[in-house]
Amino acid sequence: MTYDTQFTGQTFKSVGTRPLRPDGIDKVTGRARYGADYNLPGQLTGLILRSPHAHARIKKIDTRKAEKLKGVKAVITSTDLPDLTDGDSELFDILDNCMARKKVFYDGHAVAAVAAIDAKTARAALKLIKVDYQVLSHVTDVDEATKPKAPLLHRNCFTEGIEPKPAKASNIASRSEFGHGDVEVGFEQADVVVERNFKTEQTHQGYIEPHACVASFGPDGSAEMWVCTQGHFTFRQQCAALLGMPLSKLRVTSTEIGGGFGGKTHIWAEPVALALSRKANRPVKLVMSREEVFRASGPTSATSIDIKIGVKKDGTITAADAVLRYSNGPYPGVWAMLGAMTSFACYDLKNVRTVGLEVLVNRPKTTAYRAPSAPMAAFAVESMVDELADKIGMDPVAFRIKNAAKEGTKSSYGPVYGPIGIGPTLEAARKHPHMKAKLGKNQGRGMACGFWFNFGGQTCADLNIAVDGSVTLTVGTIDVGGARASLALVAAEELGIDYDDVKAVVGDTASLGHNDMTDGSRGTFSSSMAAIMAARNAIEELKNRAAKMWEIPVKNVIWEDGHAKAKGRGKKYAKLAPLSLADIAAETPNTGGPIAGYSELVADGAGVSFATHICDVEVDPETGRTQVVRYTVIQDAGKAVHPTYVEGQYQGGAAQGIGWALNEEYIYGADGRLQNPGFLDYRIPVCSDLPMIDTQILEIPNPNHPYGVRGVGETSIVPPLAAIANAVSDAVDVRMTHVPMSAPRILKALKTEH
Amino acid sequence: MSQLVSTIINNDSVEFACEAHETLLEVLRDRLGLTGAKEGCGTGDCGACSVILDGALVCSCLVLGAEAQDRNIETVEGMADGAKLHPLQTKFLEHAALQCGICTPGFLIAAKALLTNNPDPTEEEIRYALAGNLCRCTGYDKIVRAVQDAAKQMRRA
Numbered sequence: 001m002t003y004d005t006q007f008t009g010q011t012f013k014s015v016g017t018r019p020l021r022p023d024g025i026d027k028v029t030g031r032a033r034y035g036a037d038y039n040l041p042g043q044l045t046g047l048i049l050r051s052p053h054a055h056a057r058i059k060k061i062d063t064r065k066a067e068k069l070k071g072v073k074a075v076i077t078s079t080d081l082p083d084l085t086d087g088d089s090e091l092f093d094i095l096d097n098c099m100a101r102k103k104v105f106y107d108g109h110a111v112a113a114v115a116a117i118d119a120k121t122a123r124a125a126l127k128l129i130k131v132d133y134q135v136l137s138h139v140t141d142v143d144e145a146t147k148p149k150a151p152l153l154h155r156n157c158f159t160e161g162i163e164p165k166p167a168k169a170s171n172i173a174s175r176s177e178f179g180h181g182d183v184e185v186g187f188e189q190a191d192v193v194v195e196r197n198f199k200t201e202q203t204h205q206g207y208i209e210p211h212a213c214v215a216s217f218g219p220d221g222s223a224e225m226w227v228c229t230q231g232h233f234t235f236r237q238q239c240a241a242l243l244g245m246p247l248s249k250l251r252v253t254s255t256e257i258g259g260g261f262g263g264k265t266h267i268w269a270e271p272v273a274l275a276l277s278r279k280a281n282r283p284v285k286l287v288m289s290r291e292e293v294f295r296a297s298g299p300t301s302a303t304s305i306d307i308k309i310g311v312k313k314d315g316t317i318t319a320a321d322a323v324l325r326y327s328n329g330p331y332p333g334v335w336a337m338l339g340a341m342t343s344f345a346c347y348d349l350k351n352v353r354t355v356g357l358e359v360l361v362n363r364p365k366t367t368a369y370r371a372p373s374a375p376m377a378a379f380a381v382e383s384m385v386d387e388l389a390d391k392i393g394m395d396p397v398a399f400r401i402k403n404a405a406k407e408g409t410k411s412s413y414g415p416v417y418g419p420i421g422i423g424p425t426l427e428a429a430r431k432h433p434h435m436k437a438k439l440g441k442n443q444g445r446g447m448a449c450g451f452w453f454n455f456g457g458q459t460c461a462d463l464n465i466a467v468d469g470s471v472t473l474t475v476g477t478i479d480v481g482g483a484r485a486s487l488a489l490v491a492a493e494e495l496g497i498d499y500d501d502v503k504a505v506v507g508d509t510a511s512l513g514h515n516d517m518t519d520g521s522r523g524t525f526s527s528s529m530a531a532i533m534a535a536r537n538a539i540e541e542l543k544n545r546a547a548k549m550w551e552i553p554v555k556n557v558i559w560e561d562g563h564a565k566a567k568g569r570g571k572k573y574a575k576l577a578p579l580s581l582a583d584i585a586a587e588t589p590n591t592g593g594p595i596a597g598y599s600e601l602v603a604d605g606a607g608v609s610f611a612t613h614i615c616d617v618e619v620d621p622e623t624g625r626t627q628v629v630r631y632t633v634i635q636d637a638g639k640a641v642h643p644t645y646v647e648g649q650y651q652g653g654a655a656q657g658i659g660w661a662l663n664e665e666y667i668y669g670a671d672g673r674l675q676n677p678g679f680l681d682y683r684i685p686v687c688s689d690l691p692m693i694d695t696q697i698l699e700i701p702n703p704n705h706p707y708g709v710r711g712v713g714e715t716s717i718v719p720p721l722a723a724i725a726n727a728v729s730d731a732v733d734v735r736m737t738h739v740p741m742s743a744p745r746i747l748k749a750l751k752t753e754h
Numbered sequence: 755m756s757q758l759v760s761t762i763i764n765n766d767s768v769e770f771a772c773e774a775h776e777t778l779l780e781v782l783r784d785r786l787g788l789t790g791a792k793e794g795c796g797t798g799d800c801g802a803c804s805v806i807l808d809g810a811l812v813c814s815c816l817v818l819g820a821e822a823q824d825r826n827i828e829t830v831e832g833m834a835d836g837a838k839l840h841p842l843q844t845k846f847l848e849h850a851a852l853q854c855g856i857c858t859p860g861f862l863i864a865a866k867a868l869l870t871n872n873p874d875p876t877e878e879e880i881r882y883a884l885a886g887n888l889c890r891c892t893g894y895d896k897i898v899r900a901v902q903d904a905a906k907q908m909r910r911a
């Protein structure tokens with residue numbers, strides 16, 4: 001599929017405006033229904049029994065007493081979710097994570113589940129299940145796990161990506177490498193070389209809505225499920241595969257979603273709820289508690305990253321090298337690989353090498369978290385970039401501008417860039433008043449850049465024109481924060497009608513073809529592409545109908561400003577007044593029936609995204625407490641469809657990054673148990689922790705999208721860790737190498753270095 | 755053993771039966787179908803279940819259903835006057851002070867409680883008054899602006 005790439009001067013009527021969102025009233029009046037707000041007649045309450053051990057062999061599970069308790073309708077273990085994965089190891093890992101089989105791999109790993117008439121009975125039943133464990137030694141730290149004597153999670157884990165295959169099993173699941181040139185030669189050319197290790201702790205996406213679903217399995221083998229998810233089609237696919245049912249027999253409806261940030265791209269409780277419902281032959285509602293959310297869902301990786309960068313005195317980076325160790329939980333993923341790919345993506349480098357190591361640890365299965373793996377790599381790289389700028393006496397912005405990637409740069413992970421926004425965001429930062437504002441006592445300023453790939457993927461949309469001329473756009477990507485407004489704007493733009501005449505809804509899995517998840521910042525990017533194509537298809541049919549009504553050849557009909565216009569010579573054409581979409585819609589019963597536009601596509605060409613953040617902090621030298629006092633986000637949106645919600649994405653990502661930088665971390669005890677599975681001890685930023693977050697939207701059109709749109713959701717979480725670390729360093733003259741920079745950690749660093 | 759409780763919710767007289775261990779949040783959501791209040795944590799840390807109880811802002815997950823006897827409860831479902839939205843609701847929409855919206859009912863209730871006691875709060879007062887309500891999407895910027903704007907409008911009215 002080819003698109004018009006001539007954007008310069010493209011003008012819009014609807015796109016770029018800021019109307020109210022269509023789902024807004026429901027959300028401010030309490031009417032909107034989220035995962036836990038769905039109920040079915042005869043519904044049972046499901047609860048999951050979880051391992052208290054970080055690593056143990058399951059010797060025996062005795063469920064007999066629980067089954068006999070009055071009001072208990074089903075008890076399941078892994079035997080009720082048999083292995084149907086047929087050698088698909090990724091799917092097997094998902095299954096094993098949903099319900100442990102031979103071993104439990106982390107504190108919180110599911111081992112059994114019950115469905116009972118109410119929560120009280122279900123809780124009592126859980127206590128009656130006896131699990132006989134053989135406790136094994138465990139390892140939760142990413143560096144400890146790579147040591148030769150570390151407890152092994154899987155005896156058959158031999159590091160992939162190494163030739164020849166290692167003879168000894170280890171916790172390093174795989175190795176990936178990216179780059180070009182010769183870093184050794186590059187380091188020889190450098191005047192200054194700096195080398196450091198950086199660490200980041202594990203964080204959780206922290207969505208306020210815990211995972212929730214209602215599953216209803218019928219005796220005919222058909223099932224329905226209502227679930228808060230970032231991808232109901234993917235959930236259907238995975239659940240159906242694990243339960244051994246055809247996709248068409250499982251209908252999944254995505255409820256309103258109370259935050260996801262990548263954390264709702266994975267199934268955990270859903271196959272369990274379905275299996276319980278199948279066994280009990282009644283609907284089952286399963287809602288995780290907050291403690292379960294922390295112990296068993298999410299989180300992101302903990303990391304240990306070695307960075308080495310060489311520069312010349314004139315500011316040219318001659319070589320950049322990184323080894324990135326990312327914790328994956330007990331199952332192999334691609335997290336270090338993504339870190340390795342994104343590390344140096346902002347820069348135009350002659351010699352670059354990154355190595356990613358996927359490390360298995362006794363922690364929950366790592367899940368995507370907003371620009372997954374990029375913030376940690378950016379923390380390490382951007383901290384060091386600042387340090388190098390300081391060492392050669394160059395302004396950090398000028399240093400970055402000198403080395404920034406541009407159109408035509410071969411990226412450190414392979415592809416050659418098209419038009420990109422790193423240079424423009426840096427220039428905007430250089431000119432921003434924030435950079436020149438005066439700092440107070442104990443205050444410091446930092447800045448940093450960030451990159452995210454963005455993603456397109458499989459997308460399907462349906463646009464139906466009603467007889468009154470109003471339009472329903474049905475999309476299959478979840479709306480996580482205003483996408484329905486943006487997509488209605490796009491459909492209105494393309495059709496040439498008012499925003500208020502378009503209603504965008506999210507369809508269930510029975511109403512559309514497959515849609516990939518709302519991840520990779522793809523929701524608005526890809527569904528807007530599908531909406532545009534669906535609208536264009538509808539316009540073709542609108543023109544046919546107008547031709548029919550006018551009795552002229554369709555080639556003489558054009559579509560302009562929401563109207564069919566007759567283009568031809570002679571009296572006949574002069575008399576033909578334009579027909580509005582509503583005029584044509586009104587006649588559809590007589591001109592060939594309903595009009596619908598449909599689109600199915602793979603949204604290729606998601607333009608890469610860059611941001612530059614500026615941050616001022618104040619560090620209390622007595623306590624080490626750090627307060628962010630000013631924050632500015634500058635990011636390329638390609639084209640901001642609904643600028644207010646684009647700003648919202650920028651601000652939200654920055655806030656999550658601030659939490660990660662300063663406070664949030666998973667704390668494990670020596671026993672391998674999570675010590676802070678709640679919002680009191682895992683403290684995400686609250687309103688009084690943050691300042692207003694200023695935003696600047698740049699628009700460097702993405703040539704692969706008809707309107708130039710790029711995804712905007714994720715990049716904003718990439719720079720904050722480094723921006724804040726650089727600001728702290730500026731404020732107290734201590735280079736922080738460990739995130740979060742919590743008060744005790746800063747205080748310790750102050751005492752050590754001063 | 756259930757007990758019968760009589761209370762006022764959003765100006766309506768309501769009777770419900772609940773067990774001693776049930777929280778007000780459970781009663782609202784599971785017995786009365788008022789699902790506007792959300793459970794984000796169940797431990798009083800996130801504020802998604804905020805309601806106003808006899809004029810005081812509380813986490814309904816920390817109040818027992820039985821404690822509602824002869825009390826006056828305001829929930830998000832009672833904020834609008836029929837089709838007429840409360841100024842806070844209008845301003846939250848206009849400022850896009852919600853993304854996913856799960857925390858929105860709690861923020862609206864907390865902001866209402868604030869503005870009842872303090873019609874002209876400073877930014878700092880707003881931030882501290884809302885510090886018991888967690889939002890993971892917005893970074894709070896647009897929420898604070900919406901509350902400032904609503905307060906301004908309510909002072910004029």
